[in-house]
């Protein structure tokens with residue numbers, strides 16, 4: 001695998017300096033990535049601002065949250081162990097169903113990243129995906145959430161378990177800072193765990209299942225071996241909130257954003273204003289490039305070189321009009 005990092009025979013200090021210089025040269029690209037991430041939080045932030053503005057009484061949401069927190073306190077196992085998995089599953093299938101309509105009708109085929117693939121979508125292939133996703137959601141995911149809840153309960157002091165510290169609603173700036181940290185932690189951990197899955201020890205028995213779809217659809221976002229679901233999907237997404245000891249509302253906002261994000265980048269559709277799926281789509285197409293989510297870790301390690309020479313790279317931008325990326329690029333050539 002190609003690396004941008006310098007050769008091992010160089011002494012330690014010049015290597016560190018060269019690597020630091022390389023990362024610094026990527027700063028404009030990294031800033032652009034975070035600005036794009038901010039763009040994708042705008043719908044959620046708008047809802048929060050409007051909800052606060054249109055609250056019927058001055059402390060309406062604080063009171064509602066106080067009541068919810070009291071209910072959580074009385075029903076901790078149900079509220080923290082089961083409910084999040086159910087809500088995440090409902091959201092997953094809602095987003096998945098919308099994309100399935102596009103897949104079965106061909107209604108949005110002009111936006112497809114790999115035209116002609118899954119047109120029409122084969123029902124037997126889909127049945128396999130549905131079974132696997134349900135297992136990952138309700139057996140693997142739910143067990144993991146319950147286990148984490150029990151470990152926290154058994155290893156924390158009474159003070160640490162006191163939910164009163166979350167009584168205040170988080171500010172928008174706190175939310176944005178925490179979300180940026182979560183995205184960064186996820187990018188780093190997801191890159192290395194995913195790259196590990198491409199090692200011959202894991203690929204054949206674990207990761208190959210996810211790569212059965214070289215032209216992915218939204219529902220295959222968590223179509224993978226349970227080991228992969230824990231190591232590559234859950235661990236990178238949950239580590240940021242654990243490290244930051246985040247407010248539950250920030251944690252839930254994160255999952256509200258990250259799950260549809262992952263489904264969109266697997267959808268096979270490059271829609272206007274939506275997160276661009278070309279980067280991960282290329283990973284499914286080739287299996288040898290693009291291991292992260294945000295493009296940052298691949299730029300640092302040079303594992304995006306193959307992608308940067310491809311047509312997919314030329315189409316890799318947020319669409320701000322209704323014209324498909326494929327058409328825009330064709331006109332420019």
Ligand SMILES: [Zn+2]
Nearest residue numbers: 210266280284
């Ligand atoms: Zn994937």
Ligand SMILES: [Zn+2]
Nearest residue numbers: 194207211283
């Ligand atoms: Zn992979």
